[in-house]
Amino acid sequence: MTASTQLLKVENAGIRFGGLKAVSDVNLELKKGELVGLIGPNGAGKTTFFNLLTGVYVPTEGSISLDGEKLNGLAPFKITKKGISRTFQNIRLFNELSVLDNVKVAYHSQAKHSIFSSILRLPSHFSGEKEMEEKAIEFLKIFKLDDVLHEKAKNLPYGQQRRLEIARALAANPKLLLLDEPAAGMNPQETEELMNLIALIRKRFDLTILLIEHDMLLVMGVCERIYVLDHGQLIAQGTPEQIRSNPKVIEAYLGEEVS
Amino acid sequence: MNILKQAKFFWTSIVLAVVFAIIMQFLIAGGSINQFYVNTLFFIGINIILAVSLHLIIGVTGQFSIGHAGFLAVGAYASAIMTMKLNMPFPVALITGGIVAAITGLIIGIPSLRLRGDYLAIATLGFGEIVRIVFLNMDYVGGASGMTVTHLTTWPWLIGCVIVTILVIVNFTNSTHGRACISIRENEIAADAMGINTTYYKVTAFALGAFFAGIAGALYAHNFYIIQPTNFGFLKSFDILIFVVLGGLGSMSGAVIAAILLTIISTYLQSYPEIRMVIYSLVLIIMMLYRPQGLLGTREITSFFKVGKSAKGRNAA
Numbered sequence: 001m002t003a004s005t006q007l008l009k010v011e012n013a014g015i016r017f018g019g020l021k022a023v024s025d026v027n028l029e030l031k032k033g034e035l036v037g038l039i040g041p042n043g044a045g046k047t048t049f050f051n052l053l054t055g056v057y058v059p060t061e062g063s064i065s066l067d068g069e070k071l072n073g074l075a076p077f078k079i080t081k082k083g084i085s086r087t088f089q090n091i092r093l094f095n096e097l098s099v100l101d102n103v104k105v106a107y108h109s110q111a112k113h114s115i116f117s118s119i120l121r122l123p124s125h126f127s128g129e130k131e132m133e134e135k136a137i138e139f140l141k142i143f144k145l146d147d148v149l150h151e152k153a154k155n156l157p158y159g160q161q162r163r164l165e166i167a168r169a170l171a172a173n174p175k176l177l178l179l180d181e182p183a184a185g186m187n188p189q190e191t192e193e194l195m196n197l198i199a200l201i202r203k204r205f206d207l208t209i210l211l212i213e214h215d216m217l218l219v220m221g222v223c224e225r226i227y228v229l230d231h232g233q234l235i236a237q238g239t240p241e242q243i244r245s246n247p248k249v250i251e252a253y254l255g256e257e258v259s
Numbered sequence: 260m261n262i263l264k265q266a267k268f269f270w271t272s273i274v275l276a277v278v279f280a281i282i283m284q285f286l287i288a289g290g291s292i293n294q295f296y297v298n299t300l301f302f303i304g305i306n307i308i309l310a311v312s313l314h315l316i317i318g319v320t321g322q323f324s325i326g327h328a329g330f331l332a333v334g335a336y337a338s339a340i341m342t343m344k345l346n347m348p349f350p351v352a353l354i355t356g357g358i359v360a361a362i363t364g365l366i367i368g369i370p371s372l373r374l375r376g377d378y379l380a381i382a383t384l385g386f387g388e389i390v391r392i393v394f395l396n397m398d399y400v401g402g403a404s405g406m407t408v409t410h411l412t413t414w415p416w417l418i419g420c421v422i423v424t425i426l427v428i429v430n431f432t433n434s435t436h437g438r439a440c441i442s443i444r445e446n447e448i449a450a451d452a453m454g455i456n457t458t459y460y461k462v463t464a465f466a467l468g469a470f471f472a473g474i475a476g477a478l479y480a481h482n483f484y485i486i487q488p489t490n491f492g493f494l495k496s497f498d499i500l501i502f503v504v505l506g507g508l509g510s511m512s513g514a515v516i517a518a519i520l521l522t523i524i525s526t527y528l529q530s531y532p533e534i535r536m537v538i539y540s541l542v543l544i545i546m547m548l549y550r551p552q553g554l555l556g557t558r559e560i561t562s563f564f565k566v567g568k569s570a571k572g573r574n575a576a
Contacts, residue, residue, distance in 0.1 A: 054452060056448070056452075075456075076451040076452055077453075077454050077457065080452060080453060080454035085452070085454075086452055088449065088452075092446045092448060093449070094442045094445035094449065094450075096441070096445055096509070097445060101438055104438060105439065105450070105453050105455065106453045108435050108453070108454065108455055115431065115436045115463065118430055118434035118435070118436055119427050119430045119434075121269075125434060128435070129434065132435065168453065169453075172453055172454050
């Protein structure tokens with residue numbers, strides 16, 4: 001691990017919908033450069049927790065801060081600009097847009113040309129658009145998507161759609177990347193490729209990653225630390241070895257080992 | 260390379276449009292076109308502006324607004340007040356119509372664009388009706404009997420506005436700002452997560468669409484000698500909506516073509532008033548049955564010319 005400074009700090013965060021406590025009392029810390037897993041049974045509140053981090057829901061209790069800045073109550077697009085970007089459990093690409101345009105949308109918040117200059121087609125429009133296009137093409141080469149640049153996102157095969165979603169999330173230039181079940185629906189070979197991709201982007205973009213996953217092979221294989229969520233509460237945290245042998249986790253989620 | 264090609268195409272179309280405008284000007288001024296056709300032409304122009312402005316809101320940004328006639332009415336009355344009551348010149352009235360409609364768009368858009376889908380549709384429908392009823396009860400603008408307006412809409416003003424509207428909306432759509440709007444249409448949650456200020460772009464698209472509807476209103480008011488609240492009922496909103504849906508949601512050229520075709524059809528059917536609406540409705544039903552995606556789907560007319568070229572380009576890359 002490189003500089004061991006804190007990036008994300010979540011203190012006693014929670015949300016209730018009416019009388020239902022979906023997530024409560026979650027304390028979580030991420031250091032810069034870490035790759036951390038978040039696991040737990042279905043309905044444990046993992047995705048809800050992601051939604052709290054990205055501002056889709058506003059936490060009703062506790063606080064969330066990134067690099068010392070409080071994020072509570074900020075609109076999702078502002079949180080993205082502060083450096084948290086995500087993928088979705090069920091893929092959410094801009095289906096009718098091309099692969100290239102999907103990535104360009106993520107560059108939008110870094111665009112320098114105004115609406116006015118675009119309408120009047122001022123030189124700043126052309127230079128701005130050109131810069132975006134070149135950046136996006138370069139970027140997609142890393143993800144080996146440069147041969148499908150002008151294909152509509154909806155026409156890509158499943159594995160490539162997942163990859164494009166990760167590429168798009170990274171194009172928003174995050175410090176912290178949240179991956180919501182990136183390996184869902186993938187075969188073992190695709191999962192293997194995904195693990196390599198995660199390792200690659202981590203090195204290349206100096207990222208901190210928090211990922212939700214049900215594929216234990218992947219989680220245990222790549223994550224340095226793991227948090228376990230059950231019924232909206234953290235029940236355990238630790239290294240993969242500690243988690244694997246934690247009786248509470250075995251009871252709630254992993255189950256007894258057969259062999 | 261792509262941008263250069265775009266720019267070339269852009270200038271060619273402007274030159275063609277201007278040439279067309281000048282030729283028509285001579286034909287109209289020389290009296291070689293029947294007044295009936297001239298009227299139809301004016302009507303087509305106004306409908307194109309309306310269709311294209313609504314296309315920006317529904318087709319590009321995906322916000323289902325069905326109160327567009329409300330903005331038309333605001334533009335019409337605001338401009339008519341400028342020329343008839345305040346004796347301002349027509350260009351000032353034209354711009355005022357647009358600006359007042361845009362401000363109305365902002366006022367309506369900021370609260371109601373938080374709503375999604377059906378709820379937004381109902382809210383905008385309500386807005387359209389409120390506008391109509393406000394004008395109906397305003398004695399200053401003549402109430403139900405309407406307001407007489409001098410005929411000031413001339414061909415150069417009309418075609419100029421049509422060209423400017425199309426240019427602005429095409430330029431807006433084909434930029435990072437237009438892409439932001441399309442991303443909202445495609446998936447609002449993902450757009451938000453990608454750092455797009457969705458509220459800002461929804462409201463911007465709404466206000467820009469309202470602005471051009473207001474311009475159309477000014478042209479409309481100064482073309483027909485009289486404006487009455489009944490001209491701007493929800494049926495008018497649906498007429499505009501039909502242009503956009505029939506042309507293909509997301510296709511601007513589709514909206515333009517649909518506006519031209521439907522205006523011509525409905526003008527010619529005026530000779531058969533008893534069955535006019537029946538035939539008009541039948542055309543729509545048949546269209547929706549056999550081509551539910553609209554005339555052009557989400558494609559633009561230009562993409563039909565480029566099919567061969569882009570296929571080659573893809574193989575090369």
